[in-house]
Amino acid sequence: MKMDIFHIDLGGCEGCSVALLRAMLDMESCNFRSRLRGDFEITDGAIIMVSGPICMNDPEKIEFLKKLREKATTLIAFGSCAAIGGITRYCRGGQQPKPHHMTFQPINAVVKVDYSIPGCPPSPRMIKPFINSLASGKQSNYLQIFKAVTNVKKLSGFDLIDDVILQNICISCGACVLSCPTGAMHMVGGKPDLIVEKCIRCGTCYVRCPRASQLLVRRYLK
Amino acid sequence: MKEKKISRIGGEAELISIDTSKLFIVTAPVRGFEKMVEGKSPSFVVQAVMRICGICHASHAIASCEAFEHAFGIYPPKNGLLVREAIGLLNRIQSHLLHNIMILPDILKSEFVEKATHLTIFALENINKVLSDLAGAPTHPNRIVIGGISKEINENMIERCRETIKKAEEIYGDIEKMEMDESKWRKIAIDAKNKEVSNEYLASHPFYGDRFSINPESIEVIPYDELHDEEVAKKSSAMVALYDGRFVEVGPRARLKIYRNFSFDGIIGIQIARLKEIGLAIHRIYEIFDQIRSGQPFRTESFMVGRGEGIGVYEAPRGTLIHRVKMDDDGRVEAYHIVVPTMFNIPLMEKTNSEFGIRLFDPCIPCATHCERVKT
Numbered sequence: 001m002k003m004d005i006f007h008i009d010l011g012g013c014e015g016c017s018v019a020l021l022r023a024m025l026d027m028e029s030c031n032f033r034s035r036l037r038g039d040f041e042i043t044d045g046a047i048i049m050v051s052g053p054i055c056m057n058d059p060e061k062i063e064f065l066k067k068l069r070e071k072a073t074t075l076i077a078f079g080s081c082a083a084i085g086g087i088t089r090y091c092r093g094g095q096q097p098k099p100h101h102m103t104f105q106p107i108n109a110v111v112k113v114d115y116s117i118p119g120c121p122p123s124p125r126m127i128k129p130f131i132n133s134l135a136s137g138k139q140s141n142y143l144q145i146f147k148a149v150t151n152v153k154k155l156s157g158f159d160l161i162d163d164v165i166l167q168n169i170c171i172s173c174g175a176c177v178l179s180c181p182t183g184a185m186h187m188v189g190g191k192p193d194l195i196v197e198k199c200i201r202c203g204t205c206y207v208r209c210p211r212a213s214q215l216l217v218r219r220y221l222k
Numbered sequence: 223m224k225e226k227k228i229s230r231i232g233g234e235a236e237l238i239s240i241d242t243s244k245l246f247i248v249t250a251p252v253r254g255f256e257k258m259v260e261g262k263s264p265s266f267v268v269q270a271v272m273r274i275c276g277i278c279h280a281s282h283a284i285a286s287c288e289a290f291e292h293a294f295g296i297y298p299p300k301n302g303l304l305v306r307e308a309i310g311l312l313n314r315i316q317s318h319l320l321h322n323i324m325i326l327p328d329i330l331k332s333e334f335v336e337k338a339t340h341l342t343i344f345a346l347e348n349i350n351k352v353l354s355d356l357a358g359a360p361t362h363p364n365r366i367v368i369g370g371i372s373k374e375i376n377e378n379m380i381e382r383c384r385e386t387i388k389k390a391e392e393i394y395g396d397i398e399k400m401e402m403d404e405s406k407w408r409k410i411a412i413d414a415k416n417k418e419v420s421n422e423y424l425a426s427h428p429f430y431g432d433r434f435s436i437n438p439e440s441i442e443v444i445p446y447d448e449l450h451d452e453e454v455a456k457k458s459s460a461m462v463a464l465y466d467g468r469f470v471e472v473g474p475r476a477r478l479k480i481y482r483n484f485s486f487d488g489i490i491g492i493q494i495a496r497l498k499e500i501g502l503a504i505h506r507i508y509e510i511f512d513q514i515r516s517g518q519p520f521r522t523e524s525f526m527v528g529r530g531e532g533i534g535v536y537e538a539p540r541g542t543l544i545h546r547v548k549m550d551d552d553g554r555v556e557a558y559h560i561v562v563p564t565m566f567n568i569p570l571m572e573k574t575n576s577e578f579g580i581r582l583f584d585p586c587i588p589c590a591t592h593c594e595r596v597k598t
Contacts, residue, residue: 011250013588014232015276015361018320022350022360025343036324039229055251087273088253095254097445098459104253121276121361182269183364183372197266200273 003030003135005047006040007078008068010061010107012052016079019121020049023128029135047134048072053081053088054110056103062110069111074134076115077150080202082107083116084155087200106153116149118203120181141217145207148216155203157184157194164211165191176205223454228577230324232277233587237577238454245450246572246580248460252591256558264290264368264527267555271545272362274560275588277320280313280357281538282560282589283366285431285545288534290368292433293549294527299519302370307430308510309357309366310536311503312349315390316360317539318474318496319346321584322397325493328578329411334400341397348390352383369522376516384511391504398497410578414490421570423476424465424542429506431536431543438533438544440466441561449569460590463565472541472566473583474499489574492582527553538563540586562589 007020017036024032030047033040042048048068055061069075080086085106093102107113115134119126133140149155157180164170176192177185184198185205192205206212224239225247238245255274259267268290272283284306291298298306322342326335350360356375357363365372400406404415426435442465446458470476474495478484482502486494527549534545541563548557564585571583 009234011234011253011588011591013273013276013279014586015273015279017232018276019361021323022347035229035234036232036320037230038327039227053251053253058251061251087270090258090270091253092257093254095252095257097447097461098252101252101254101459104251120273181359181362181364183358184269195265197263198269200269 003047004043005030005032005049005131006042007032007034007049007051009035010050010052010054010065010082012079012081015121016051016081019124020051020078020127023124024131027128027131030131042068042071044071045073046071047074047076049076049078050107051079051082053085053104054107055101056105056109057093057100065107065110074114075111076117077107077113078117079122080118080120080200080204083118083149084152084201084203086118086120086202089154089201108150109153113150115143115146117146118149118155118207120200120202120204144217144221145213148220149203149207151220152216154201155206156201157196157199157205160192160205160209160212161194163215164209169211171211173210175208175210179204179208226577228580230327231581231585231587232275233585233590235585235587237580240452240454242575244572244575245452245455246568246585247454247458248446248587248590249457250459250587250591252459256560259555259558261554263554267547267558268366268368269364271560275586276361277317277586278313278538278540278543278589279362280309280366281536281543282545283363284310285534285536285538285543286547287366287368288431288433288536289532289545289547290534291532292534293530293532293547294368294525295530296369296522296525298370298522301375301514301518301520302522304510304514305356305371305375305520306366308507309353309363311429311507312353312356314539315500315503316346316349316353318500319349321496322401325581325584326401328581329401329408329490329493330406331408334406338397338400341393341400345390345393345397348386348393352386352390355379355383355386367521369525371520374516374520375514380511380514384508387504387507394500394504398501401497402494411490414578414582415486415488417489418487419489419570419573420487421471422468423479424470424472424566425477425480425537426535426542427537428477428481429503429537431534433533433535436465436535436542438535438546441544442467443561443565446568460568461565462568463561465566469569470566471570472563474539476541477537489579489582496584540564540584540589541566562586564590
């Protein structure tokens with residue numbers, strides 16, 4: 001039986017919606033519904049992917065998110081904003097016409113999340129294996145990483161530097177440099193270094209790092 | 223009062239009907255990028271403002287770079303500007319094609335929709351590939367930097383991009399043929415062709431953007447609830463922009479009306495202009511590829527960062543986009559203001575009085591929430 005997957009955006013940049021649309025086009029294992037393709041009603045027991053941050057000053061949105069949680073068997077925070085805050089970690093409010101929109105949080109600040117997929121936006125190469133693992137129904141190592149991410153509310157290049165490079169467990173594979181969406185990671189003397197003003201706190205490097213991702217799994221799941 | 227969520231647009235909005243008038247209410251939260259970038263360094267700002275919108279990402283990055291370059295008094299080398307223009311045009315095609323996927327069910331009879339959608343998706347995949355090659359990523363491309371482009375483009379890469387664009391061009395030909403065929407249109411599309419509108423138009427350049435061809439001082443930004451007295455208007459998180467105190471249409475039709483001979487005055491003219499623009503953009507990209515000289519610089523080598531003010535004007539897929547920046551002594555942002563095309567279009571979108579009309583304008587909600595009142 002095909003899985004029903006619904007995508008809801010809570011007010012992000014729509015980059016995640018577009019990335020999902022691209023990745024899901026040729027996915028045989030699921031029926032994918034997005035508001036970019038038309039209206040839909042969410043059925044009970046569905047798999048729901050949520051992108052965009054939750055604005056803590058918008059009670060309607062919080063209620064809406066809680067309702068989504070009730071309906072979903074599996075709730076997936078898709079993209080950095082929904083998973084770990086991402087660029088919205090820099091928000092400080094005060095802007096017209098809604099200056100009271102100050103606090104933005106990843107959605108795990110409000111509801112329990114089953115999987116969090118960081119990325120700005122997550123690449124189709126990350127999404128497809130994820131959906132396939134989910135469809136297979138088995139708990140694979142790949143899914144575990146995303147399960148572990150649900151326990152954190154922030155991840156950035158600094159965390160990678162602190163936990164991997166300063167601990168001297170970096171293997172200089174360059175995965176962080178390749179994965180960084182803003183080019184904030186570069187190699188200096190054979191080791192990754194963070195260009196601090198370019199880091200948008202999307203957490204992609206941390207999840208892609210073969211060492212850091214295992215640290216996450218060990219810290220939160222074992 | 224009747225409210226309806228509008229689907230198949232970029233972002234989240236409601237259409238509220240009161241008597242005979244329609245209100246376009248933006249319900250997305252205000253993330254406040256203009257406040258976010260205050261006190262930050264320019265290279266962060268370019269990466270941050272790109273994340274205002276996942277559909278017109280490159281446009282925001284280019285407008286921001288233009289504003290900073292204006293403030294620092296630098297002018298990127300020709301190669302840098304050319305590649306940047308190509309990236310911007312690819313973003314334009316990408317956005318237009320994405321919008322095509324969203325609007326096709328309104329225009330074509332149901333039996334043709336699926337085929338046209340598939341064709342559009344194929345074309346989009348090719349364009350995404352070129353954008354990844356040239357700009358680093360299909361969404362939020364990271365090679366657009368202040369002073370030009372951060373990676374040199376060589377001839378092999380250009381050749382590869384040219385091949386892929388050729389594929390996209392062929393598919394685009396099929397899409398255009400199918401979508402311009404009025405016998406395949408639904409009734410609402412034909413009605414929209416006959417319903418003429420007379421809007422004033424604003425555009426600054428056919429392909430790139432030019433801060434000298436419009437007067438940024440004439441732009442006035444007001445909150446949405448000053449446009450409508452109804453209580454519900456306070457709910458909206460959008461702002462509205464006026465040019466010289468008047469409502470103006472920006473976007474593909476405005477560009478073609480001002481810089482080309484374009485005669486479709488029906489509201490569907492916007493969609494036809496959008497299709498034509500894809501073709502024009504592809505031709506311009508070929509031209510750009512011929513002019514890029516590998517071996518010559520792609521980026522300004524060094525520049526001083528300090529106090530200054532700058533304006534960046536860029537023609538985003540949906541119309542004229544304006545970024546204004548004021549820098550402090552340390553070379554950090556003191557104030558930042560953005561005027562996005564959807565802000566100009568909101569009043570005219572409401573005038574069409576239908577969901578289809580609004581969708582034709584391709585409103586971009588993530589952008590529309592990020593704008594601050596400009597004091598005049």
